[in-house]
Amino acid sequence: MKKPSTFKYIMVNIALVLAVIITLYPVLWVFKMALTPAQGFSLSLNPIPDTVSLVNFTDVIFNYDLQGRWLFGRQLLNSVIISGATTLLGIAFATTAAYAFSRFEFPGKHGGMSMLLITQMFPGVVMAIPLYILLDTLGLINSLMGMVLIYSTTAVPFCVWMLKGYFDTIPREIEEAAIMDGASQWLIFYKIMLPLARPAIVVTALFSFMTAWNEFILAATFLSDETSLTLPVVLQRYVGDYSTEWGHFAAGAIIVSVPVMALFFALQKHLIGGLTAGGVKG
Amino acid sequence: MKSSALLLQYVKRFVPAAILAFCLLFSGLTKASESITLWHSYRGDEAAALVDLIRQWNEAHPEAQVEPLNIPFGAFGQKLSSAIPRGNGPDLFIAAHERLGDYLRNQLIEPVPQKANFDLLMPRCADAMSSDGNVYGIPLAYKSLALFYNKALVSAPPATFSELLKHAKAFSNPSDGKFGLAYEAASAYHHMPFLFGLGGSLFAPDETPLLATDANARSLAFVRDLVAHQHVVPEESTGTLVTQLFNTGKAAYVINGPWFLGEISKDIDFAVAPLPVIDETGKPMQPFLTVEGLFKAANGRTDGMDVAFAYYLIDTPQARHRAEKGHQNVATLTIAGLSETVAPVYRQSYAQFRKQADTAIVTPTVASMRMVWEPLATALRRVLRGAAEPEDALKQSQTRLLALMRPTPEPASSIPYLILLGGLLALAIWWARKAIKAPQFSQRLKKGKTAYIYVAPTALALTALLFLPFVVGSAVSLFAHRGGEFTFVGLKNFWSILTCADYGFTDPLSFYVTLFVTVAWTAINVVLHVGIGMALAMLLREPWLKLRSIYRVLLIVPWAVPNYITALIWKGMFNKQFGAINALLGLLGLEPVSWFSQFSTAFAANITTNTWLGFPFMMVVTLGALQAIPKDLEEAAFVDGATGWQRFRHVTLPLLKPALLPAVILGSVWTFNMFNIIYLVSGGEPDGATEILISESYKWAFERNEQYGYAAAYAVLIFIVLLLFNAFNKRVLSPAAEEAK
Secondary structure (H helix, E strand, O other): OOOOOHHHHHHHHHHHHHHHHHHHHHHHHHHHHHHOOOOOOOOOOOOOOOOOOOHHHHHHHOOEOOOOOEHHHHHHHHHHHHHHHHHHHHHHHHHHHHHHHHHOOOOOHHHHHHHHHHHOOOOHHHOHHHHHHHHHHOOOOOOHHHHHHHHHHHHHHHHHHHHHHHHHHOOOHHHHHHHHOOOOHHHHHHHHHHHHOHHHHHHHHHHHHHHHHHOOHHHHHHOOOHHHOOHHHHHHOOEOOOOEOHHHHHHHHHHHHHHHHHHHHHHHHHHHHOOOOOOOOO | OHHHHHHHHHHHHHHHHHHHHHHHHHOOOOOOOOOEEEEEOOOHHHHHHHHHHHHHHHHHOOOOOEEEEEOOHHHHHHHHHHHHHHOOOOOEEEEEHHHHHHHHHOOOEEOOOOOHHHHHEOHHHHHHOEEOOEEOEEEEEEEOOEEEEEOOOOOOOOOEHHHHHHHHHHHOEHHHOEEEEEOOOOOHHHHHHHHHHOOOOOEOOOOOEOOOOHHHHHHHHHHHHHHHHOOOOOOOOOHHHHHHHHHOOOEEEEEEOHHHHHHOOOOOOEEEEOOOEEOOOOEEOOOEEEEEEEEEEOOOOOOOHHHHHHHHHHOHHHHHHHHHOOOOOEOEOOOOOOOOOOOHHHHHHHHHHHHHHHHOEEOOOOOOHHHHHHHHHHHHHHHHOOOOOHHHHHHHHHHHHHHHHOOOOOOOOOHHHHHHHHHHHHHHHHHHHHHHHOOOHHHHHHHOHHHHHHHHHHHHHHHHHHHHHHHHHHHHHHEEEEOOEEEEOOOHHHHHHHOOOOOOOOOOOOHHHHHHHHHHHHHHHHHHHHHHHHHHHHHHOOOOOOOHHHHHHHHOHHHHOOHHHHHHHHHHHOOOOOOHHHHHHHHOOOOOOOHHHOHHHHHHHHHHHHHHHHHHHHHHHHHHHHOOOOHHHHHHHHHOOOOHHHHHHHHHHHHHHHHHHHHHHHHHHHHHOOHHHHHHHHOOOOOOOOOOHHHHHHHHHHOOOOOHHHHHHHHHHHHHHHHHHHHHHHHHHHHHHHHHO
């Protein structure tokens, strides 16, 4: 598109800067609390910290147990494994199902799509104890695998819906051409559809990752070993019955959010450049 | 042939990856079964002192190693009640005595044998852990409110409240942000010293809860006078505000508990004293006393080593360590004072909390105790913000209390329901057989074979991990849960919710009022999320924008930061006296708004917070979806002379729809059940008016005597409402989506 007028350029930038300021203002408070050694929560208009200290971060990171094991390291690893596996499993579940919903006619198709939506309507209040009993029966209590299964099923319905919508926008002519060339169903899915759906896969990957990365109630209920806990559970421990260690909690919150931001930053190229391959116009 | 080849390929691709994942995921999770597991939610110094003692014990007892596990306070109760009955619980756990009754009814604990060193303990602490002549817990420490004073501002602790008030009035200067007495005036727990000091009570002589008494009304009027007329106590004071005022020298006295010690800044020279006597009655201000102890979990160890460890912790040397290093107010009597090596502040406060414990009232463990908090707090807040007179507020709260306690429904016979269920099953089987026998069915099924292979993994996982737990969980709605026992009551829970049997149709507790609020909440949020998210995405796609990748990352921050902390920051920003939003309004020359005292502003505060949290998601989805739109279409429209809005409305938007529609529908469903924001920002204020269905369900389950059946019925109703919404969508939205294609 044409280069914009200077006026438009300035207005757009002003609008975005304003949006960024409103977005970041509350977050600056998290930084202020994290950088202030005291464990208080202060209220005022100015979110710039008076003193700067990294002690909250070092307290959170250098956390060892009785046997001298580096708990933070293990918990970070658990979080990475669980979230990473959830993302992979979530994408595997979602892309295959979404492809079928988008490209095939079969009995139960419409019911299936509705069912996916319906799963999102289950209020969590009633689910925790039955889930516990189920996981216990399967021997998956206190196991990372159990968490991965739960998180990926939580994330899958959205991913399928999202991907199905995206697959629907991809013209069928491409597959038809591939079928003429003798490509198998699987090859079409794997070699053509998946690369074309890259922006939507990136969004669903981010979504699955975050579902697993930030959850703590189920993780705290289902995991019972210090070395198998995930970071959000550990973070939530700074919130006490009577009082909260705000400094540690804020530092932990920042540590937890950084990977998500980094991931988004790294993936945005794919989000943007997903369709540069050409041939998908119209 | 084709589909089996497909399956083979499928297996080839996924099985090695799956095996690898399994190996990784199952490794390193074997647990030493010989050890004694101890669950606690201690933090900071308390946790450090406990760990020291465990280390010492472990060195001396290699055969009975203790393994502590720190569990977030928010998940503690749920974890105990799910793990212990399944035999996955700990051997010991540390908790407050208030829940003793619940633990007993739910069979989570076992009695502990009484040993000689039980005599070392403060008798009232030991009593708090007993029931029907059995000891169920070993008391470690106690907590209660007391008076903190800034020594630079106050020379000696006051003996009477009028003395305190005299100092406080001389010091207070609200326009300067200075207050003589800072405490959480709107919290029922912090109100107890005033209530008891003025001769109030929570229970009638027959032990039924009774709030509407003259003495209780006097205590509310007394506190209202302090806040609204004398201006010695800040309005809308939260724990955060109290800490901040005291740490900046802007509060002379504070009423708070021992946990406050860790929050006081090093620059403040302070001391602790027992709460003063109220002049009018001559009675001391009596706070509630909470005793923390070790409980022996049911299904735990049987060799007695866990109990031995518990007794080890209350022995004099260990109790001394917990007091001196963990700053606990220990229940062991032999620690009369702390040694000289401990900071004077802690030595002083230790002695004063011990004094306060002598007059404090041990929190009752009866089940109805936990029903009292919510109505009492409602009355207190209504009086403080001038919405009602004390007598009227208490009368209404008494009505509310009776509504919350709900008479237990009569048990119902399960036979008609079983017959109905059998009938439905038969019908389903008959229908399925008919469908299978239909001529085209097997053909269609065969045609769909490939599709089924693609769908099968997802379908299996969802059935097992979402549908099954939901069906089982929903079945609870047919039962009533009282005192650890479930009785079958059929559809009575639904009946009483839908007919508002225990309260009026227009009461904030009413299902219909809450439903209306929930629908408004969902609609406004989704419109704002999508509107803002889409607008920003449209701006961010412009290729000439130099900083767009930076903008993009900064704008997703609200989504990336755990919402628990940012929601609380927003709550702080809405504080009447000290919040950033009123400060901003002040700069614009506007009057400060008391955000949580009216429905409209409290609702707006919730919406603002959730919009801030929710727009990045819609922005990211739109950004992804925009990639599917070929630019040349828009360019063609541009060449044709369409304006920017026309291009968006007629070219971009219809193309975005298929990818955006799922996000919008799912976004509505999620917002409908967005529990966190309501709970953390407005907390249902004023008087439960901003509560949505899911937070109401949560309160019935966890804050109103565990009426699980009633709560589950709420959850099922939520589900039904959403199903209706889905049916509506199908009719209204889907044709539009088809058209867009």
